[in-house]
Amino acid sequence: MIARLSLRSAAVGAALALSAALVAATGGSPAAALRALYQGSLADPTAWTATLLYVAPLLLVAAGACVSARSGMFNIGQEGQVLIGALAGAWVALRLAVGGPVLVVCVLVCAALAGGAWAGLSALMYRWRGVDVVVSTLLMTFVAQQVVAFAVTTPWLLQESRVGDAAVSAQSNRLPAGALLGSFGEYPGLAVNCGLVLAVVAAVLVAVALDRTRWGFRLTMLGRNEIAARHAGVRVARLGGAALAVSGGLAGLAGAVLLTSPVGANRLQPGMSVGVGWDGLLVALVARNRPLLALPVALLFGALRAGGGFLAATGVPPYLVDVVKALLVLAFVVVGRARDAGER
């Protein structure tokens, strides 16, 4: 246990040292960068608020990634599923004539269904023609990006309506206030958005479902050995497809949270997923597909995102956080592998 921890901290240390060396080599001050990162992410309640806004979608995507990875149907198309979820959520929010909390629920449910359906297409292709799931989910991401781009540049779909002579951009109208997720607390202090509550609940539910139910047991068995699972009476195609749809659904939900929480512009925009789908996948990788472990990892990644915005003042490019993230993930997967090999 201690050996594991020390190996992990050595890996994290190496990743951070490399990042610091990069900053120093390019004429920046690592200490100042670290201070800025801390101030933007964890120093005061306002910073925590910003961090937690990012944690929610990251955690949702990661929880979904845990489900699909456990079942052996490795889904890497979350970035696209997030966008499709946001697209469906925006359409419902702008077109459905209901008010109050019903609308919020409709937005969330439809986003989850759309994300699940998008991932479900890959499951269908796998079942029908044996198309590799990893490849099809990856390719579908780029199709999804164009679907959203099409929706926000097509007036009869979701492009914003023209006001007077003002030029219209490639984005949707602002969502009505009734469709937005509320927050506890108030702005200058700590405000916790409902999206975070949703994400934590989802992560706990996924953890329970994976580790404490028959469904989760079958899923894990399928992921470990498909042939054995088939012989044990698991309906492989149905269960694998369900796992993929659940992971897509959670990614779609993350899209709805991005859309309706104060983290974005509350509009459907082509770039609104801001890499949350890719990052959420990395969170699950670091957490080794354990939804509860994904919680602290998502907090770390959210803090890096929020802190990245504060780097500009120090003269260090905000892209530093992307380098740090990638190096951290690399360190964790390499250490995880070395550990597995050592135990064998």
Next chain:
Amino acid sequence: MLESVDTILSSGVRLTAPLAFAACGEYVAERAGTMNISVEAMMLSAAYGSVATASATGSATTGLLAGVLVGMVVGWVHGNLSHRLALNTFVVGLVLNALALGLTSYLITVSTLDSQRPSQASILLLLGIAPLTWWLVERSRWGLELRASGEDPRSAAVTGIRVDARRRQALLWCGALAGLGGAYLAVGEVGSFNQNMTAGRGYLVIAAVIFGAWRLGRTLLGCAVFGLADALRLALPALGVTLNSQVLVAAPYLLALLAMLSFRTSSRAPRALRQG
């Protein structure tokens, strides 16, 4: 009308070239049994490396060579992580793509690189590289062992082929050519580097190899189709055609998916690829 056809064709060729170089590499990696998604990382980091070198030395040729080297470094890292430490190749690819994007974005922000006059590096290089790749894979002993590693790694190992070594070598080849593709894009066509310059061209290359059903000729044909589609998209406004360009951007991915859905294509995939 003829003039615009001419414009589209010539810009199509320029847009095809980087894809075609990288596809020659990706084809080899996939035939050896690695579904290599870090081809995006190879192209992007090579694009930066080539411009940085060209800017420092003032020579575009040195820049191209540096791009090849940078691509090989990425391929070497990928090979060692996934075929020595046995990490999942998709995990390695995702991380390398994220790292390359972050690192090049960071470096281009802190450094100022001279903009070069694009030196039209000869696309004729492809006329040498494509046949060489085909010969290596289909006719040489090394290629036979490579294909065996991709089709049936266990049997290959039993007959004494060093499967992991072959796959690492295939990734080096892939890195070199994907690096050449990225460098060609940066030094040969644009003359400078901008953030996320390859913008997903690596994924396009993967789509081309799938569309080509893991045969080199069809793969290159796929690259040409994708390049022309891109040229058409860029030319549409000038032609006065109003068509939503999204269909054209999404077309390569849809074509690749359709190709995989057709039964004959998927049965041609190297068998090791299907085991993930």
